Amino acid sequence: MAMHVDELHLEDALVQRLIVEQFPEWRHEPIRRVVSNGTVNAIYRIGSDLTARFPLRDVDPADVAAELAREAEAMRELGACCPFPTPVHVATGAPGHGYPLPWSVQTWLDGDVATPDGLAGSKRFARDLASLLKAFRVADTRGRGFPGAGRGGRLQDSDEWMEVCFRESEGLLPVDRLRALWSGFRSLPPAADLVMSHRDLIPANVLVDRERLVGVLDGGDFAPADPALDLVVAWHMLDGDARATFRSELGCDDVEWRRGAAWAFQQAMGLPWYYRESNPGMSALGRGTLARILSDPVVA
Structure with a gap:
């Protein structure tokens, strides 16, 4: 089932043809699709x-x-400051054989894709996540401001999208309670300064091995943003005690901590209803994140 009304259909044979014709040096490598909950790209492993x-x-x-050129530069910048491995841009492919868009090739990282609950109680994992954010917070923004689109700017800019989410979530989620929560979140004071931010730290973009963080994926949006934005990991992947460890390691005050919950809320609200049929994994992520926020006495 398609996730988006404008979604392209990709056949494995077409992908193989594009890769082999444009990059014959990889013609002997096995090419296979990677099953994931991703919503932006179809992923194929080459060798x-x-x-x-x-x-x-x-x-x-x-x-x-x-966008691919901008992402490649952002990935290079992320790799220069990230204390964990990140993919490196290798090449850009061209449209062809009915597929209308440019596409990209990156290095592959080993590790298991994180899940919302797999390490939810691990304080060791929580400390690894905190060390990641600490590295981002000392990276040089080079005087840049917020890019102007997506999460990480002003919470109030999401009001229209939140209204869509509340309307579509009737009968699926406790909408009255969620509306009241958003009313408080959107009134929080903004960040005084920006820091470098991954901007999409969901489980699908984190690689783990046992209880350790071993890789960070999808860094193409690395850019200055609200320091609270990457705190979304606390509600996407950690339960109470581990979340408290994460917060303590970062030294977040109450306002920043609540703003992090607000960004996680903003991201999660679009998932349960939009992906209810087409991507159950993403839908479940949204539900789980909202449940953590609603049960957290500090923010709810």
């Missing part, structure tokens, strides 16, 4: 060291080309 990412939504190819 043991590379991965190809094919955008799923049918948009202007020129916009995609510009």
Whole structure:
């Protein structure tokens, strides 16, 4: 089932043809699709060291080309300051054989994709996540401001989207309680300063091995943002005691901590209803994150 009304359909044979024709040096490598809950790209592994990412939504190819170039630069900047491995941009592929968009090739990282509950009680994992955010917070913003789109700017800019989410979630979630929570969140004071931020620290973008963080994926949006934005990991992946450890390691005050919950709330509200049928894993992530926020006495 398609996740988006403008979603492109990709056949494995087409992907193989594009990769082999444009990069014949990989023609002898096995190419296989990676099953994931991803919503932006179809992922194909090339041999043991590379991965190809094919955008799923049918948009202007020129916009995609510009986005891939911007993402490659952001990935380089993330890699320079991240204390854990991150993918490296290797090449950009061209449209062809009916597939209309540019696509990219990156290095592959070993590790298990994190889950919302797999390490939810691990204080060791919580400390690893805190060390990741500490590294981002001391990285140089080079005087840049917020990029102007997506999460990490002003909470109030999400009011219209939140109204859509509340309307679509009737009968699915406790909407009256969630509306009241958002009313408080949107009134929180903004961040005084910005820091470098991953901007999408959901479980699918975190690699683990046993109880340790071993890799960070999808860093193409690395840019200055509200310091509270990356705190979303606390509600996406940690339960009470581990979440408290994470907060203590970072030294977050009450306002920043609640703003982190607000960003997690903003992200989670769009998942249960939008992906209810097409991507149950993402829908479940949203439900779980909202449940953690609603049960947290500090923020709810």
